[in-house]
Amino acid sequence: MQICRSKTAIREALGGRRCEGVPIVLVPTMGFLHDGHLSLMRLARTRAGADGLVVASIFVNPTQFGPGEDLDSYPRDEDRDFALLQAEGVDAVFAPDVAGIYDPAAQTIVETTGLAHVLIGKLRPGHFRGVATVVTKLFNIIRPDAAVFGEKDYQQLAVIRTMVRDLDMGVEIIGGATAREADGLAMSSRNVRLSAADRAAAPVLARALDQAEAMAPSGITASRLRSHVRATLEAEPRAHVRSVDIRDAATLDTISGPLTRPAVILLAVSFGQVFLIDNRVIQPPQEKP
Ligand code: PAF
Numbered sequence: 594m595q596i597c598r599s600k601t602a603i604r605e606a607l608g609g610r611r612c613e614g615v616p617i618v619l620v621p622t623m624g625f626l627h628d629g630h631l632s633l634m635r636l637a638r639t640r641a642g643a644d645g646l647v648v649a650s651i652f653v654n655p656t657q658f659g660p661g662e663d664l665d666s667y668p669r670d671e672d673r674d675f676a677l678l679q680a681e682g683v684d685a686v687f688a689p690d691v692a693g694i695y696d697p698a699a700q701t702i703v704e705t706t707g708l709a710h711v712l713i714g715k716l717r718p719g720h721f722r723g724v725a726t727v728v729t730k731l732f733n734i735i736r737p738d739a740a741v742f743g744e745k746d747y748q749q750l751a752v753i754r755t756m757v758r759d760l761d762m763g764v765e766i767i768g769g770a771t772a773r774e775a776d777g778l779a780m781s782s783r784n785v786r787l788s789a790a791d792r793a794a795a796p797v798l799a800r801a802l803d804q805a806e807a808m809a810p811s812g813i814t815a816s817r818l819r820s821h822v823r824a825t826l827e828a829e830p831r832a833h834v835r836s837v838d839i840r841d842a843a844t845l846d847t848i849s850g851p852l853t854r855p856a857v858i859l860l861a862v863s864f865g866q867v868f869l870i871d872n873r874v875i876q877p878p879q880e881k882p
Pocket of ligand 1 (some may be wrong): 621622623652654657724727728746749
């Protein structure tokens with residue numbers, strides 16, 4: 594596995610194989626890898642094939658963190674990450690430092706105008722601008738045929754798909770299913786920062802989603818379902834509920850009435866300083882024949 598610290602090094606590492614026409618599949622990450630990331634690497638290998646190249650990037654992107662957020666305390670362990678990627682059969686890792694990505698004189702940003710400003714975009718202003726900009730840069734540096742992102746970051750995936758479509762980027766975007774701990778908690782690099790008591794309380798997100806999914810076939814309206822989910826979360830005293838939304842799963846448009854199309858329940862909950870998200874796509878009730 595090649596470890597490349599600069600744009601030049603990764604371009605050189607991939608250039609020859611690209612000319613041979615082998616598929617290149619990128620998995621962008623911010624490191625501190627867990628089983629969820631490793632399942633994305635496997636998905637990338639399925640797309641790339643045995644002869645293709647799977648490339649992971651590890652970069653804690655400062656532009657997607659707002660003032661007072663957890664950029665400095667974001668967990669990092671590069672040596673462990675490299676060992677995990679090597680064991681997973683990843684071909685190359687791009688792990689630059691901040692100066693290796695951002696030129697201080699840069700003047701260009703990438704932003705999806707609508708999607709970036711709703712839901713998590715409202716809670717974390719500027720977050721999706723940082724994500725879209727760094728993902729564009731990673732695509733331009735690595736020039737992958739396809740890229741894999743986790744479905745846990747549902748809105749991020751929607752932003753990236755929209756950006757790729759709008760800007761004709763020609764990169765196939767593949768979503769990977771959320772990996773979960775045995776008690777249902779969605780895997781996240783941030784989970785290690787939960788105190789023992791918060792870790793014990795955090796599966797309330799998955800529980801609230803399970804309950805909502807079980808209620809959906811009853812014909813309940815989106816706004817009543819949302820109230821149930823919120824009540825379940827608020828019954829957990831350690832959970833600070835930041836947002837509960839039910840949106841059209843394809844467009845992320847608001848829904849309040851009966852569920853007539855697939856919908857997504859989007860949760861954002863803080864435990865102390867740790868911000869967690871989770872989601873579940875639910876199907877509308879089946880029409881009786
Ligand atoms: O999902 C993440 O880890 C990050 O937002 C990403 C896509 C690597 C961009 O920094």
